[in-house]
Amino acid sequence: MSTIESITLMLALVYSISLLYWSKQKWGAAISAGVLTAALATTLHWPLFVGLAVSLVVLPLFNKFQPALAQGGSIVGESARGRNKADDLREMIRHLLALSMLLVGVQFAINAAMLKSGVEPLLVRPDIGDAFLPIAGGIELKAIIGLGIWDQNHPAAAVMLVVVVLTGLLCKRAFCGWACPLGLAGDYLYALRKRFIKQEFAPPAWLDWILRMLKYLLMAALILLVFTMPLASIPHYLDGYYHKVADLKMAVFFLNPTAISLVCFSIILGLAAWKRQGFCRYICPYGALLGLVSFLSPFKIRRSTESCLIEGKGMKCDKCTRACPANIIVHTQTTIRSDECQACMSCISACPKNEALHFSTRWGTKMSARGLAVLLLMLLFMIPLWAYVGGFWHSETTTEVRMMLIQHLNSIGH
Ligand code: SF4
Ligand code: SF4
Numbered sequence: 001m002s003t004i005e006s007i008t009l010m011l012a013l014v015y016s017i018s019l020l021y022w023s024k025q026k027w028g029a030a031i032s033a034g035v036l037t038a039a040l041a042t043t044l045h046w047p048l049f050v051g052l053a054v055s056l057v058v059l060p061l062f063n064k065f066q067p068a069l070a071q072g073g074s075i076v077g078e079s080a081r082g083r084n085k086a087d088d089l090r091e092m093i094r095h096l097l098a099l100s101m102l103l104v105g106v107q108f109a110i111n112a113a114m115l116k117s118g119v120e121p122l123l124v125r126p127d128i129g130d131a132f133l134p135i136a137g138g139i140e141l142k143a144i145i146g147l148g149i150w151d152q153n154h155p156a157a158a159v160m161l162v163v164v165v166l167t168g169l170l171c172k173r174a175f176c177g178w179a180c181p182l183g184l185a186g187d188y189l190y191a192l193r194k195r196f197i198k199q200e201f202a203p204p205a206w207l208d209w210i211l212r213m214l215k216y217l218l219m220a221a222l223i224l225l226v227f228t229m230p231l232a233s234i235p236h237y238l239d240g241y242y243h244k245v246a247d248l249k250m251a252v253f254f255l256n257p258t259a260i261s262l263v264c265f266s267i268i269l270g271l272a273a274w275k276r277q278g279f280c281r282y283i284c285p286y287g288a289l290l291g292l293v294s295f296l297s298p299f300k301i302r303r304s305t306e307s308c309l310i311e312g313k314g315m316k317c318d319k320c321t322r323a324c325p326a327n328i329i330v331h332t333q334t335t336i337r338s339d340e341c342q343a344c345m346s347c348i349s350a351c352p353k354n355e356a357l358h359f360s361t362r363w364g365t366k367m368s369a370r371g372l373a374v375l376l377l378m379l380l381f382m383i384p385l386w387a388y389v390g391g392f393w394h395s396e397t398t399t400e401v402r403m404m405l406i407q408h409l410n411s412i413g414h
Pocket of ligand 2: 303307308309310317318319320321330331350351352353356357
């Protein structure tokens, strides 16, 4: 695990534990701290201790200057103050995760450039980059389930696929709304477009539906690819040159696009700029997968008709609907089941009534933005940490092999 991965991981986990502590979940904080300490003691991996030291310096400073984000509030229900800070918390988490991914990208590029020029890389390859190999992750999962084989080249791809699906199963598409750097980039692109062209281009409902199905088609094609791959051929594939450099092939695909890929990229960028969350809504196959599994999530946005101004006071209100970036009609429903809900909680923040909207289960268990942040960060970082401890994170492909293969990248096929 590289230093930047370790620092991000420790910052996220120590911050989650501190949120648990400040929200009076002292047992939860103690158990999480114990699990973290056990992982550190087992690995004795020095960058994790650097990450711990950074956390112990940064978080008290953060607590001093941003106490509302560093502590305060409950993780099970939303106070008025907590509701106002929910958007800030989400924005902070998405920006910090995006910054970390950017640094990971730079590290990956430096590593690849040095490999290409035949020099021993000064920076190791960050394994988290494998999160961008969902097909490899799917094939690896098939190998684990069907053959009991754990891939040693990109094990993090399977780990991250499981982690992301778990987030969808537990807390809707919170991964899209709170963690995904591509979603954040799409938001910036949309905001940039709005600066120059103010007009909103809402497609008619029928076109919006057809476009939304695009991502499901892409997802189905990818899943089909994995499902139709004969089980017997998987060990050969996992041992092959293509799989060993799948990450480098992916990087080349984006950095040296063909004419067809350029047209596809332009359409994707155009959609992201044209419509808020256009990329997540229309294109992203990961978003489609999360949308599907999110139907099973016990936590959903729920509207209490007794507290809502509409039924409770007979007033007109649609602030929640107007705040929703996913264009979901919130104010007429009691439970938001939509596959587009990213659990961003903007509807809750916008609602003038404290008790009208919750992110909760059907049995009444509520989760605040803080609680969601803790759950998401724990899933995104504690599972990879234990995967690392168990030897299912770090790639065993040697630098020599990658240096040799990168010289012949164009001639390496499936
Ligand atoms: S329904 Fe609420 S939580 Fe879901 S996407 Fe819309 S604003 Fe966000
Ligand atoms: S913003 Fe709140 S009060 Fe208004 S319609 Fe939505 S849930 Fe009801």
